[in-house]
Amino acid sequence: xxxxxxxxxxxxxxxxxxxxxxxxxxxxxxxxxxxxxxxxxxxxxxxxxxxxxxxxxxxxxxxxxxxxxxxxxxxxxxxxxxxxxxxxxxxxxxxxxxxxxxxxxxxxxxxxxxxxxxxxxxxxxxxxxxxxxxxxxxxxxxxxxxxxxxxxxxxxxxxxxxxxxxxxxxxxxxxxxxxxxxxxxxxxxxxxxxxxxxxx
Ligand code: URA
Numbered sequence: 212x213x214x215x216x217x218x219x220x221x222x223x224x225x226x227x228x229x230x231x232x233x234x235x236x237x238x239x240x241x242x243x244x245x246x247x248x249x250x251x252x253x254x255x256x257x258x259x260x261x262x263x264x265x266x267x268x269x270x271x272x273x274x275x276x277x278x279x280x281x282x283x284x285x286x287x288x289x290x291x292x293x294x295x296x297x298x299x300x301x302x303x304x305x306x307x308x309x310x311x312x313x314x315x316x317x318x319x320x321x322x323x324x325x326x327x328x329x330x331x332x333x334x335x336x337x338x339x340x341x342x343x344x345x346x347x348x349x350x351x352x353x354x355x356x357x358x359x360x361x362x363x364x365x366x367x368x369x370x371x372x373x374x375x376x377x378x379x380x381x382x383x384x385x386x387x388x389x390x391x392x393x394x395x396x397x398x399x400x401x402x403x404x405x406x407x408x409x410x411x
Contacts, residue, residue: 215333216248222329226299232322234300234315239264244295244330252410253293253336254278255327257345257379258315264301269294274380278342281380281396285403293334297349298323320349331372338365338410339372340402343379350374363402365409373409377402 223243229235242259245268262272270278282289297320303310315323327349331339341347347356352369361376368374383395 212249219248219330219333222326222333226326229299229326231325232300232319234298234302234319237303237305237310238300240267241299242267242269242296242301243299243326244293245269246293246295246334247291248293248334250291250293250334251337252287252291252407253295253331253334253339254342255339255346255350256294256296256342257381258296258298259301260312260381261301261303261310264303264310269296270380273384277380277384277396281399281403284400285407287403287407293330293336295327295330297327297346299326315345317348317354320345324349328370331370336410337373338406339368339374340406341374341376343377343382346379347376362398363405375402375406375409377406 226241226243229241242263256270259269260272260274263269279289298315302313302315302319304313339350341350344356344358348354350368356376358376358378363377364375366374378395378399380399383392383399386392386395
């Protein structure tokens with residue numbers, strides 16, 4: 212355990228200096244994963260957003276707040292899970308004083324996979340829950356993910372780990388009306404509960 216924790220720390224340190232793709236140029240810092248080194252459940256998001264980029268921690272902005280509410284409703288302690296992202300730098304386009312979120316492309320996601328692979332091999336979670344399509348593509352290696360069909364089911368990942376996919380919290384925030392947002396939130400809670408049950 213102490214050895215894995217030390218290795219994870221040193222990988223995080225290495226990732227801090229990552230220039231493997233151009234995304235580091237517009238970002239403040241690398242946002243590495245966080246959580247107990249041998250967490251049974253790992254959650255993987257897309258990439259840090261504006262607030263995560265500034266804070267240096269995953270899921271601390273609006274999507275993180277929604278995720279925190281869903282975790283609480285699912286009875287999952289955030290302190291007991293490992294939270295990370297498929298891409299470790301905030302991809303954005305500066306627009307005046309704002310930085311507009313841009314979805315990472317396939318090249319950026321694939322090149323960043325080296326870090327998540329290291330996190331997975333050290334944490335060795337029982338179940339990895341992909342939040343949204345980018346994380347699901349990164350973890351499965353597949354280009355096509357049909358969230359509406361695939362969500363909530365246990366799947367085998369190419370590296371032998373057990374996985375599951377669900378909606379990204381940001382997608383719920385972007386839903387057009389309160390009814391859709393409520394249904395989206397309930398779906399996320401349901402999938403979180405299923406993931407936690409499988410993780411044990
Ligand atoms: N969205 C993500 O996918 N990850 C974060 O850390 C924050 C927002």
